[in-house]
Amino acid sequence: MLACPRCRRGLDPDRACACGFEPKRRDGVLDLMTPEQTAAYAAFRDGYETLRRREGWGGDDLELPFEPRAHHDIWTVRQRTFKRLEGLLRQRLPEGGAALDAGAGNCWLTRHLEHWGFDPVAVDVNDGPVDGLRAGGAYLGIGDHFERVRAPMESLPFRDGAFRLVLAADALHYCPDMAAALGEFKRVLAPDGLIVVMDSPWYERERHGARAWESGVRAMVDRHGVSRDVAGRSRFLFRAAFAADATRNGLGFEVIRPWPGWRRTLEAASARFYERRLAAFPILVVRRAA
Ligand SMILES: C[S@@+](CC[C@H](N)C(=O)[O-])C[C@H]1O[C@@H](n2cnc3c(N)ncnc32)[C@H](O)[C@@H]1O
Numbered sequence: 526m527l528a529c530p531r532c533r534r535g536l537d538p539d540r541a542c543a544c545g546f547e548p549k550r551r552d553g554v555l556d557l558m559t560p561e562q563t564a565a566y567a568a569f570r571d572g573y574e575t576l577r578r579r580e581g582w583g584g585d586d587l588e589l590p591f592e593p594r595a596h597h598d599i600w601t602v603r604q605r606t607f608k609r610l611e612g613l614l615r616q617r618l619p620e621g622g623a624a625l626d627a628g629a630g631n632c633w634l635t636r637h638l639e640h641w642g643f644d645p646v647a648v649d650v651n652d653g654p655v656d657g658l659r660a661g662g663a664y665l666g667i668g669d670h671f672e673r674v675r676a677p678m679e680s681l682p683f684r685d686g687a688f689r690l691v692l693a694a695d696a697l698h699y700c701p702d703m704a705a706a707l708g709e710f711k712r713v714l715a716p717d718g719l720i721v722v723m724d725s726p727w728y729e730r731e732r733h734g735a736r737a738w739e740s741g742v743r744a745m746v747d748r749h750g751v752s753r754d755v756a757g758r759s760r761f762l763f764r765a766a767f768a769a770d771a772t773r774n775g776l777g778f779e780v781i782r783p784w785p786g787w788r789r790t791l792e793a794a795s796a797r798f799y800e801r802r803l804a805a806f807p808i809l810v811v812r813r814a815a
Pocket residue numbers: 573627628629630631632634648649650651656657676677678679693694695696699700701724
């Protein structure tokens with residue numbers, strides 16, 4: 526299933542590739558990033574960890590999306606999306622198969638994929654112990670089984686067609702080149718597989734997303750003292766750009782909208798009154814265009 530990140534030949538995780546690339550393991554996480562990739566993502570990783578710490582993320586209970594330690598309003602919406610995802614996967618991929626959790630963070634959703642009958646792999650550029658792949662070791666300690674691989678989602682170290690499910694939860698909008706990531710998701714997807722993008726902020730119109738993003742960035746800079754670059758790294762999805770990226774990659778998609786609950790529904794209505802829009806968090810089901 527693995528491919529060398531440098532030469533793309535099949536890779537044995539326990540030996541150096543013929544091209545000279547050497548896989549490494551640290552606390553159980555397989556590191557498949559080249560030194561160039563590691564350098565390219567270092568600033569993001571440091572900035573992301575600082576921001577997440579100041580925002581009070583990480584160190585959560587193992588039972589996510591239930592019983593979170595903080596950010597209850599976000600997790601309440603995510604619980605609904607999570608339940609909808611479970612039903613959707615049972616219906617559309619009942620036989621399971623290999624699954625990729627792209628931008629897996631602490632792997633809380635990776636372990637659910639395993640419970641639902643998939644054989645999952647967690648991928649992230651962050652292998653940190655609080656909020657990154659090494660935090661996922663806690664699940665392995667209580668009997669879950671999955672592989673953790675440090676790699677960027679826009680250059681995946683896997684062979685073509687390796688996965689029946691590629692999932693990006695709360696992750697695609699962090700990626701500086703979403704079209705490249707979608708292209709990689711398609712490359713590693715089995716012919717009858719599904720890509721699911723969820724928990725990313727979604728707007729029908731770019732101007733609504735841009736306005737919300739701008740005020741979010743300003744608030745993060747003021748509140749947490751991080752740079753604009755760090756605060757602005759997480760962006761948003763909007764229909765025209767996502768449709769263009771999907772079409773460019775030969776993909777089609779449908780938008781499934783789980784009900785976000787009364788609180789978010791009322792907040793969205795009030796925002797409309799003031800000519801603003803709140804982000805929606807739909808489940809985007811993406812597959813090869815017919
Ligand atoms: C907000 S967290 C989401 C974690 C988890 N998927 C969840 O649903 O809670 C976003 C994750 O995406 C990762 N990430 C951001 N850009 C990435 C990239 N280009 N390739 C792989 N992972 C990336 C971050 O390191 C982080 O762990």
